[in-house]
Every structure is written in C-alpha cells, then in structure tokens.
Amino acid sequence: MRSVLKYLSLAMIILILAAPAVAQDTTFRWGAFGNPVQLDPALVTDGISLNVTNQGCEALASFVGSTTEVEPWLAESWEVSDDGLTWTFKLREGITFHDGTPFNAEAVKWNFDRWRLTDHPEHRDEEGQVYEYYEAQFGGFDDASLITNVEALDETTVVITLSQPMGAFLNNLAMSNFQIASPAAVEAAGAAYGTPEVGFVCTGPFKFVEWTPDVQVVMERNENYWGEIPGNVTRIEYKAIPDSAARFAALQAGEIDGFEQPNVEDIPTIEGSDNMHIVYRPSFNTFYLAFNYRIQEFRDPKVRQAISLAINRQAIVDAFYNEEAVVANTMNPPTIAIGFNPDVKTPYDPEQAKALLAEAGYADGLSEVNVLGVDDNGNITDEVVETIPVRLYYMPVVRPYNPDGEAIANAMAADLAAVGITAELASAGDWSTYLSERSNGNLLGLYQLGWTGDNGDPDNFIGYFFHDVDEPLPREGFYQSPQVAALLQQARALTDPAERDALYKEAEALHAAESGRIYIAHGPVPLAFSNRVSGWVPSPFGKELYKFVTLQ
Amino acid sequence: MTTYLIRRTLESIPVIIGVSILVFMLLRLIPGDPAIAILGERATPENVAAIRERLGLNKPLPEQYMIWVSGLLRGDLGNTVRGNIPIVNELRARFPATVELSLVAMTLAAVIGVPLGIISAVRRNSIIDTSTMFGALLGVSIPIFVLGLLLIYLFGVQLKWLPFIGRLDSGIKLETRTGLFVVDSILTGNWDALKNALIHLILPAMTLFTVPLAIIARITRSSMLEVLNQDYIRTARAKGLGERPVVVTHALRNALLPIITIIGLQLGTLLSGAVLTETIYAWPGIGKWLYDSIIARDYPIVQSVTLVIALIYVIINFVVDILYALVDPRIRVA
Numbered sequence: 001m002r003s004v005l006k007y008l009s010l011a012m013i014i015l016i017l018a019a020p021a022v023a024q025d026t027t028f029r030w031g032a033f034g035n036p037v038q039l040d041p042a043l044v045t046d047g048i049s050l051n052v053t054n055q056g057c058e059a060l061a062s063f064v065g066s067t068t069e070v071e072p073w074l075a076e077s078w079e080v081s082d083d084g085l086t087w088t089f090k091l092r093e094g095i096t097f098h099d100g101t102p103f104n105a106e107a108v109k110w111n112f113d114r115w116r117l118t119d120h121p122e123h124r125d126e127e128g129q130v131y132e133y134y135e136a137q138f139g140g141f142d143d144a145s146l147i148t149n150v151e152a153l154d155e156t157t158v159v160i161t162l163s164q165p166m167g168a169f170l171n172n173l174a175m176s177n178f179q180i181a182s183p184a185a186v187e188a189a190g191a192a193y194g195t196p197e198v199g200f201v202c203t204g205p206f207k208f209v210e211w212t213p214d215v216q217v218v219m220e221r222n223e224n225y226w227g228e229i230p231g232n233v234t235r236i237e238y239k240a241i242p243d244s245a246a247r248f249a250a251l252q253a254g255e256i257d258g259f260e261q262p263n264v265e266d267i268p269t270i271e272g273s274d275n276m277h278i279v280y281r282p283s284f285n286t287f288y289l290a291f292n293y294r295i296q297e298f299r300d301p302k303v304r305q306a307i308s309l310a311i312n313r314q315a316i317v318d319a320f321y322n323e324e325a326v327v328a329n330t331m332n333p334p335t336i337a338i339g340f341n342p343d344v345k346t347p348y349d350p351e352q353a354k355a356l357l358a359e360a361g362y363a364d365g366l367s368e369v370n371v372l373g374v375d376d377n378g379n380i381t382d383e384v385v386e387t388i389p390v391r392l393y394y395m396p397v398v399r400p401y402n403p404d405g406e407a408i409a410n411a412m413a414a415d416l417a418a419v420g421i422t423a424e425l426a427s428a429g430d431w432s433t434y435l436s437e438r439s440n441g442n443l444l445g446l447y448q449l450g451w452t453g454d455n456g457d458p459d460n461f462i463g464y465f466f467h468d469v470d471e472p473l474p475r476e477g478f479y480q481s482p483q484v485a486a487l488l489q490q491a492r493a494l495t496d497p498a499e500r501d502a503l504y505k506e507a508e509a510l511h512a513a514e515s516g517r518i519y520i521a522h523g524p525v526p527l528a529f530s531n532r533v534s535g536w537v538p539s540p541f542g543k544e545l546y547k548f549v550t551l552q
Numbered sequence: 553m554t555t556y557l558i559r560r561t562l563e564s565i566p567v568i569i570g571v572s573i574l575v576f577m578l579l580r581l582i583p584g585d586p587a588i589a590i591l592g593e594r595a596t597p598e599n600v601a602a603i604r605e606r607l608g609l610n611k612p613l614p615e616q617y618m619i620w621v622s623g624l625l626r627g628d629l630g631n632t633v634r635g636n637i638p639i640v641n642e643l644r645a646r647f648p649a650t651v652e653l654s655l656v657a658m659t660l661a662a663v664i665g666v667p668l669g670i671i672s673a674v675r676r677n678s679i680i681d682t683s684t685m686f687g688a689l690l691g692v693s694i695p696i697f698v699l700g701l702l703l704i705y706l707f708g709v710q711l712k713w714l715p716f717i718g719r720l721d722s723g724i725k726l727e728t729r730t731g732l733f734v735v736d737s738i739l740t741g742n743w744d745a746l747k748n749a750l751i752h753l754i755l756p757a758m759t760l761f762t763v764p765l766a767i768i769a770r771i772t773r774s775s776m777l778e779v780l781n782q783d784y785i786r787t788a789r790a791k792g793l794g795e796r797p798v799v800v801t802h803a804l805r806n807a808l809l810p811i812i813t814i815i816g817l818q819l820g821t822l823l824s825g826a827v828l829t830e831t832i833y834a835w836p837g838i839g840k841w842l843y844d845s846i847i848a849r850d851y852p853i854v855q856s857v858t859l860v861i862a863l864i865y866v867i868i869n870f871v872v873d874i875l876y877a878l879v880d881p882r883i884r885v886a
Contacts (some may be wrong), residue, residue, distance in 0.1 A: 044635065045594070127636065130607070130636075196641070197641070216841065239834070242834060246701075253712060255834055257715075429584075432583070432584025475595070
C-alpha cells in the first residue's frame with residue numbers, strides 16, 4: 001500500500017509540474033450552484049438561467065442600480081394615455097442584435113407577439129415551450145392576455161394596448177423574462193433557440209460563446225455594444241459548481257472570482273481574509289409562518305395574535321441570519337419602491353401572548369387542535385373532521401429568506417412552548433412535495449414559506465398572494481379577507497404610484513390587525529468575492545450585471 | 553455458447569420493459585410534479601393545472617406511457633420538461649464524463665484491490681493483512697463527501713497541486729470525438745489536454761475508487777482463502793509446485809468468479825453516476841443530473857436516463873456472464 005501511495009504521489013507531482021498555467025486577467029469566473037435550464041429568458045423561471053441571459057440580453061426598461069425603481073433602457077422614453085390603456089414607447093436608435101440584424105419596432109412587436117399569441121410560429125407551446133412568466137404577469141395568452149395589441153408605428157415607435165390599466169406594467173417590462181431577442185436568430189434556430197447549441201442572441205454587452213452542460217457558459221464582450229461598459233471584463237465563464245463547500249474552496253484556490261450565498265459559518269472566514277470579501281445583495285424577500293385556517297383554533301384572532309406575540313423574531317434573525325438581515329413586520333419588504341408600511345409593528349411579548357390565550361380559553365395551554373371540513377364550494381364548514389397535534393411544518397430547502405428551516409422551526413417551537421403551545425415539528429417530504437401540499441392547502445398547522453419579488457412592484461409581493469383572498473384559498477392556507485383583497489385589486493389597476501402606495505399600506509395595516517399571517521425576516525443574500533473584483537452593483541432581484549465589474 | 557448468449561439476450565427484454573414500467577409508475581406515485589417544480593413558490597392550483605395541460609400530464613397514464621415508449625422505439629428519448637431540450641443531446645454531453653471517471657476509478661480499484669486481496673489471503677494474519685483489511689474497513693466507512701472535501705482542501709486549496717473543478721481547464725481546447733477526454737486527447741495528439749484531463753481525474757478518481765477498492769480487496773481475500781484451503785491446492789503444493797504458480801495459476805483462477813462478479817456490479821454502480829463525487833468535484837456526469845431531475849420531477853429525463861442505466865446494467869451482466877464462461881468451462885457446458 002505504501003509503495004502504491006508513493007507511486008501515486010510521484011505521478012501526481014510529475015503531472016502537476018507539467019500542468020500549464022491558465023487564467024486571463026480580464027476573465028470573470030462565477031461559481032453558480034447549478035446549470036442553466038435554458039437560455040431563452042422567455043421560457044425559464046430559474047435564477048441561474050436569468051443570471052446568464054442578463055449579461056447579454058436587455059429589455060425595454062431596466063432597474064436603476066441597487067433599487068427596485070424602473071428606468072428606460074432599450075426604450076428611451078414612454079408615455080401612457082390618461083385611461084392607462086395605451087402605452088407608447090420610443091426606442092433607442094442605432095442598436096443591433098449580436099447577429100447584426102437591427103433592433104427596431106418590428107423586432108419588439110415580433111417578440112411580444114411570440115410571447116402572447118399561441119398561433120405565432122415561434123410560440124411552440126405544442127412542443128412544450130412554457131411561457132410561465134408571460135402568463136403570470138399578463139394574465140394569459142391570446143384573448144386572456146392583458147396586452148391586447150402591439151403595433152410598430154414606425155422604425156422607433158411601439159404602441160402597446162392593454163385591456164385594463166396595470167400598475168405594475170413598467171416593472172413587468174423590466175423583468176428579465178421580457179428581454180428582446182433577435183427575431184432572425186429565433187426563427188433560424190426554431191425550437192433550438194436557447195439550448196446549448198444556440199444560446200441567446202440579443203443586444204447586450206456580452207455575447208454568447210458556448211455552453212457545455214453542467215460545466216460552464218462562456219460569454220465574451222460585445223465590441224459593438226450600443227451603451228457604456230464601465231468595467232474591464234472581456235470574457236465571462238459562468239461555472240456550475242453544485243457543492244457549496246467546493247465553491248468556497250474554488251474561491252480560496254482562485255479558480256473562481258465570486259459566488260452567491262456562502263454558508264453563514266464561512267462568512268467570518270471570508271471577512272477576515274486578506275484576499276476575499278463579502279457584498280450583500282439588498283434583501284427583497286420575506287420569510288413567513290402561515291396559518292392554515294382549517295384549524296378551528298387558528299380562526300380565533302386572539303390565538304393568532306398570541307402566536308405572533310410569542311415568536312421572538314429578533315432572536316431568530318440574530319441566531320440564523322447574516323448580519324444584514326432584519327426582522328419582518330409586513331409582507332412587503334422595506335426595499336420595495338412603494339407599498340412598505342413602516343408603522344406596522346409586530347412586537348415580542350410572551351406575557352401578553354399568555355394573557356390572550358387565556359382569554360381565548362386556552363389558559364392551560366394548547367397541544368391539540370381541530371381540523372374543520374371543506375364543502376364542495378371550497379368553503380370551510382363547522383364540522384370537525386379530525387383532531388391533531390399542533391404541527392409546525394418546516395421547509396426542506398435553503399432559500400435566501402430561510403437559511404435553515406428545521407433549526408428555525410425548533411426555535412419557533414421553543415418560543416411557542418414558553419407560552420403554553422406545544423407544537424410538533426413536521427416535515428412534508430421534499431421541496432416539490434412540500435410545495436404541492438401547500439398549494440392544495442394540506443399543510444394542516446403552521447407552515448413556513450417565503451417569497452422573493454420578481455419585479456419590484458407590490459402587486460408581485462403582497463398583491464401576488466392576497467389579491468384574490470375574497471374566497472378562502474387553499475394555496476394561502478384558506479386565508480380569507482375580502483377587505484384586503486379589495487384594496488389589492490384596486491391598487492393593481494391604478495397607475496399613479498402615490499395612490500397605489502397608500503392602498504398597499506392600508507392593506508398591510510388591515511392584514512396585520514387580523515394577524516393574518518406571521519412575518520419573520522427579510523434576508524439579504526451574501527455574495528463572496530475575490531479581492532481582484534471591484535465595482536459590483538448588487539441588485540435586490542439578483543439581476544447583477546458583470547459589465548460593471550473591474551478585475552485587477 | 554451461441555445459444556447461451558441468445559438466451560441471455562432474450563432474457564434481458566422483460567427486464568428492460570419491467571424497468572420502464574416501474575420507473576414510469578414510481579415517478580407518478582410520488583407527490584409533486586414537473587409543473588410544481590417549475591413554479592416553485594409560485595405554484596397555485598390554477599397555473600399548475602395550466603402547465604400540466606400544456607405538458608400533456610393530464611392525459612391518461614397508459615397514453616402517456618405509450619407516447620414515451622413509441623418515442624423510444626423511434627430512438628427519441630424526448631425533451632426535458634424544464635427548458636424543452638432534447639434529452640439525447642444532454643445525455644451525450646454528460647454520459648462520457650461518467651464513463652471516463654468510472655473506468656479510471658474502477659481500473660485503479662481492480663488493479664490495486666485484487667493484488668492486495670491476494671497478498672492478504674496468502675499472508676493471512678500478517679501485518680500486511682491486518683492493515684489492508686483495516687484500510688478496507690476505513691475505505692467503506694468514510695463518507696464520500698468527507699473524503700472529497702478533505703482531498704480538496706489538502707491538494708486543491710492548501711498545496712494547490714491539483715484542480716478540483718470539472719474535467720478540463722477552460723483555457724484548454726480539445727476536439728471531442730468520443731467525449732472521453734483522455735481518449736480524445738490521445739486521438740488528436742493533444743498532449744496539453746491529456747495532461748490537463750489526467751490531473752483533473754486524480755482527485756475525483758481517488759474519492760470514487762475507495763469503496764470499490766475496499767470491497768474488491770475484501771472479496772478477493774475471502775475468495776482466495778476459501779480456495780487456498782481446497783484439497784487440490786494441497787495436492788499442487790505436495791507435488792512440489794512453487795508458491796507463485798500455486799497462487800496465481802491454481803488458486804486465483806478458481807477464485808476469480810466472485811471477483812469478476814463484484815467488479816461488474818461495482819462498475820455498473822459507478823456508471824449509473826456517482827452523485828456525491830460528481831457534486832463535490834463539479835464533474836458534469838449523469839449522477840448529479842439524474843438527482844436534480846428527480847428533485848425537479850423532470851419525468852422524461854428520469855425515465856429515459858434510468859432506462860439507459862438499466863440497459864448498461866444488462867450489458868455489464870452480459871459481459872460478466874461471458875467472462876464466467878471463459879473462466880469456468882463448466883458454465884459453457886451448462
């Protein structure tokens with residue numbers, strides 16, 4: 001054995017001495033936790049794919065720096081009619097796609113038509129192409145689409161007609177999923193557009209070079225880019241390194257220049273190091289604990305409020321989150337442009353919690369609860385169908401808003417025990433199963449979940465969850481609040497930011513007064529970098545552009 | 553011999569069909585589906601239903617199964633649910649990576665494990681024997697991710713001797729023919745790529761070969777011990793044969809059957825993808841891919857790749873059977 005080891009290490013040393021030196025100075029190497037799904041942003045929902053296309057593709061609008069505010073991008077300006085139904089976009093001139101074809105009003109119309117019309121030759125839904133975000137943001141396809149017409153008036157003017165006013169319209173257009181692709185390239189590639197063979201063909205500062213599945217996506221600087229490239233990156237290698245310890249090792253060994261979400265316990269090492277540093281992405285997410293309203297006891301506002309008062313949010317944030325995280329009092333996070341209500345407070349007060357539980361009739365504590373039935377119309381009945389322990393479901397995955405579901409659930413259970421509520425931790429299987437059970441309203445108890453906003457608009461935050469809770473919704477634990485729903489529906493159809501802001505704040509206040517749900521934390525995402533990287537502009541949506549990066 | 557081979561081939565067909573039905577049904581029995589996985593936190597009953605409809609998941613199960621199988625018979629493995637990419641392309645990109653790593657790890661394990669087992673058996677209860685068997689115990693007991701991370705930190709981060717990400721530095725250009733980088737670089741005379749591919753193989757192979765090495769050494773030892781106690785070995789020694797011919801010609805040949813079996817089984821296991829090793833070393837093989845696909849409920853990938861793996865198992869068993877026949881004439885007659 002010893003001689004074998006000797007030969008092995010000898011062979012190793014010979015090979016190492018012979019290994020060539022690599023790495024160019026202006027190649028930016030990013031360690032992602034996985035492989036992109038597809039590089040056509042219209043078809044994907046995952047952050048990794050969009051991270052890649054964001055480097056090379058652009059939309060009509062964009063977000064300003066590290067904020068959730070919208071600014072003109074491929075469109076240089078826009079106007080909206082008084083009724084909020086007709087939007088006229090003036091496009092920038094002199095832009096070409098990476099394949100040399102011109103970016104113009106026809107190209108914009110072609111992209112919108114491809115997304116929204118199922119009979120468009122490149123829509124290809126019959127072949128399994130799913131335009132999930134178009135459907136989610138614009139109500140559906142064909143007649144169901146809120147965008148009813150897109151017209152190219154002249155070379156640089158596009159008119160988009162809506163069937164009803166939409167407060168989040170510009171925020172939607174700034175989303176990565178609505179980046180404009182070269183029509184000629186999509187037509188030439190057909191169903192292969194966005195696959196490893198073709199990649200993307202857009203207008204942005206980096207061009208697609210190659211994609212080796214599960215290895216890396218390579219992009220290079222677009223020398224004909226219409227705009228400014230502040231940094232010096234000439235080549236991007238977007239690598240898939242699934243193991244978090246290996247990503248950290250790769251950064252230490254200099255194999256990559258940065259990666260997302262180091263383990264919380266590695267952050268002090270990075271911050272104490274001479275050649276690495278941490279940058280925080282502003283948090284645009286919310287972690288919550290939801291009630292399932294089929295639990296008879298949870299229908300009593302006193303019980304819900306007692307549970308809210310019992311949970312020590314600050315202790316949870318201190319113990320499990322990074323130093324930039326903050327306690328959440330509302331669904332909308334403080335980083336949102338409109339609709340954050342700073343007046344809503346959810347204090348920690350176990351004594352008050354005990355008093356409320358006693359008032360509600362549970363002076364001796366609560367360890368078992370009654371599950372109510374659901375009738376054919378989806379309404380909750382008075383009939384008790386079973387009696388079960390108080391369950392606290394925890395998420396089986398790590399999310400920016402939830403660094404450790406089970407450990408946090410343990411802390412929550414301890415807080416609840418301190419006021420006399422005996423909750424048992426419950427797992428609902430893997431992530432797909434958990435989501436499926438949640439969506440069908442089957443997590444009978446308290447359950448963890450959270451949300452990361454897509455477009456900076458409150459309609460995609462509190463509005464996304466509760467605009468239709470005039471009926472009890474299984475996916476929201478049968479929560480029902482017609483007043484909250486009415487406010488959110490009103491706000492989504494307005495275009496004046498000030499009016500909308502007031503309505504969202506009112507909805508948050510109302511929702512908090514009901515203790516409708518328990519908000520725990522907003523967790524910023526840490527990003528780890530080699531010290532050769534500077535100029536990084538963190539984005540609340542993770543939409544960071546490598547064109548700002550300067551490498552030493 | 554020919555009838556034996558034909559019979560074995562025919563026997564594999566029901567196995568493949570059985571696997572296809574099993575994996576198809578199992579996937580649909582576990583909760584969650586591709587629509588949920590695509591939507592994540594956005595999963596609401598309405599948009600789940602809409603996506604299920606578009607993905608054809610609302611069709612009756614027998615119809616879905618027939619659509620899949622008729623595609624397979626035409627050589628079409630289908631497209632991924634997420635991204636709608638032809639699975640055959642994805643498989644072609646990943647499978648050679650798994651094959652290359654498995655073959656290297658397995659060759660090392662066999663080349664080192666068999667002699668170690670023989671020496672341990674011949675020198676039973678010696679220091680070599682006890683330390684080999686202790687090493688083997690350690691080899692099967694140490695968790696792969698612990699070993700992998702230790703190796704990464706020692707050779708990759710501290711000593712900076714060896715790369716630990718992927719199969720090739722991205723500065724190295726290699727024209728791929730077989731997808732096995734070692735083979736491709738030799739075929740194209742690309743010595744830089746050969747060196748680079750080899751040093752990338754060292755750490756993953758060292759991580760992956762520990763378990764098979766330990767198992768092979770142990771099986772070889774016990775199989776040899778059994779044979780060495782046989783009468784014909786005593787006879788061989790009694791008629792004055794040297795220790796070397798006794799061990800190599802008489803004992804080893806008769807001890808080979810279980811060793812071949814275990815090497816075949818271990819190779820089959822490695823070829824179905826080593827999830828942990830591939831994950832730790834960002835090795836772009838099928839193990840991690842399959843794992844992710846199960847998590848994402850990407851039915852077509854899981855179904856088709858599982859079937860391909862089943863096929864490989866069948867082929868390896870087939871080869872093992874042929875080797876049996878070559879090693880042991882009695883099997884040929886039977």
